[in-house]
Amino acid sequence: MRKTLLIAASALAASVISSQAGVYSQNIVGYVNVPITQAYGNYFLACPFTVGVSNGANEIFGTSLPVGTTISVWTGTTFAGAYFDDTDPAGFGTAVQWYDEASDSIPVAAPVLPVGQGFLMVPSGKLTNTFAGAVAINVGTSNNMAFTHAYANYFVGCAVPYGGYVTNGNNSTGGPNLNNLPVGTTVNFWTGTTFAGAYFDNTDPAGFGTGTVWYDEASDSIPQPCPQVTPGYSFLLIPAAPFTWTTGL
Numbered sequence: 001m002r003k004t005l006l007i008a009a010s011a012l013a014a015s016v017i018s019s020q021a022g023v024y025s026q027n028i029v030g031y032v033n034v035p036i037t038q039a040y041g042n043y044f045l046a047c048p049f050t051v052g053v054s055n056g057a058n059e060i061f062g063t064s065l066p067v068g069t070t071i072s073v074w075t076g077t078t079f080a081g082a083y084f085d086d087t088d089p090a091g092f093g094t095a096v097q098w099y100d101e102a103s104d105s106i107p108v109a110a111p112v113l114p115v116g117q118g119f120l121m122v123p124s125g126k127l128t129n130t131f132a133g134a135v136a137i138n139v140g141t142s143n144n145m146a147f148t149h150a151y152a153n154y155f156v157g158c159a160v161p162y163g164g165y166v167t168n169g170n171n172s173t174g175g176p177n178l179n180n181l182p183v184g185t186t187v188n189f190w191t192g193t194t195f196a197g198a199y200f201d202n203t204d205p206a207g208f209g210t211g212t213v214w215y216d217e218a219s220d221s222i223p224q225p226c227p228q229v230t231p232g233y234s235f236l237l238i239p240a241a242p243f244t245w246t247t248g249l
Contacts, residue, residue, distance in 0.1 A: 028139065028249070031132035032161055034232040036123050039066075043121040044190045046157020046234035047113045049133030057084075058097065058110035066125035070101055071111045073119050074155050081120070082108045116145060118155035118234025131232055135161060135249070142171055142248035147239045150182075157234040159247050165226045172248045176229055184240030186217055187227045195236055198224040 032048055052059030057071050065084040072081030081101040088094050089104040100106035113119050115136040136159055137143050143159040158176045162169070166187060169175015178187070181200045188197030202213045205220040216222035229235065 028135040029133065030135065030161060031130050032231040034129050034131065036121070036127045036129060038123075039125050040122055041192070042190065043123065044118055044155070044234045044236075045121055045232060046118045047115060047131055047133075048135075048157065048159075048161035048231045049131055050115060050136045051131070051133035054112055055114050056110040056112050057082075060113060060131065061129060063097070064127065064129070066123055066127060068124035070122045071113070071119055072101070072122075073111060073113070073117065074153075079120055082111050116143070116157055116159045118157050118236075129232075137247065137249050139249050142246050145245040146242075147237070147245065148242050149239075150241045151238060154237045154239070155234055156237055158229050158231075160249065161231040163228070163230050165228050167226055169247070171246050174249050175247075177247050178245065180243070182239055182241035182243055186236075186238045188217075188236040188238070189227065189233075190235075197236070197238075198227055 030049065034045065036043055047055060047060055061084075063086050067085050067087060068083055070081045070083040072079040082098045083101055083104075084097055085099055085104060086094070086097045088096065089099075090096075090107075092107055096107045098108050098110045100108050111119065145156065145159070147154055160169075160174050160176070162175050164175065166176045166178040169177040170179075171177060183201050183203060184199055186197045186199040188195040197217045198214045199217055200213055201215055201220060202210070204210055204212065205215075206212075206223075208223055212223045214224045214226055216224055227235075
């Protein structure tokens, strides 16, 4: 009954809509510490704040990354990445820090990592990164992510730096507000070796009662707890039909 999960993702950047008329808007600043404990492990992250001018990796991470760390974003067909090296391996000058993932002789722009877009980091050493900046959604505004294709793979993070159940919150209270999902939508998190997920079905397919809405990805007879998000990390969302995800403050 369930479709096989594809370990792939479609990068989706969040877009902030304008403030409601007559509502005072104010930025909120904060920080989130994300420990990176394994060299050359796969870390699926998302920057939860607006940082600098462009949310570039150079603004988010500065020069704190271990040399050889790669950051990759999903293009729709593959992961495209750049790696960090501030030792000027090709003699371009110390200002060149990012290179094509396959070659240290091809400089590239620092990856841009907007709030709401997931990315893959493969660090060459341990580090604890502190994401610090302004919450992308001003007080009194909302953020919309449009998922336009059923059963496409979207690699995303919550536009609000919130930790907890994906169903908490609404359009204005600061939670993820992943409510009213199309039946059959899956939410998947990286375990360190694979993506593990739960799918949403509020039709009570196995007769457990209307309070049971999350099930094992492979079976609608095994109920699961509601998934939880963690600030600084991204997840893989596969919607069963087009829908719009709205978060707000």
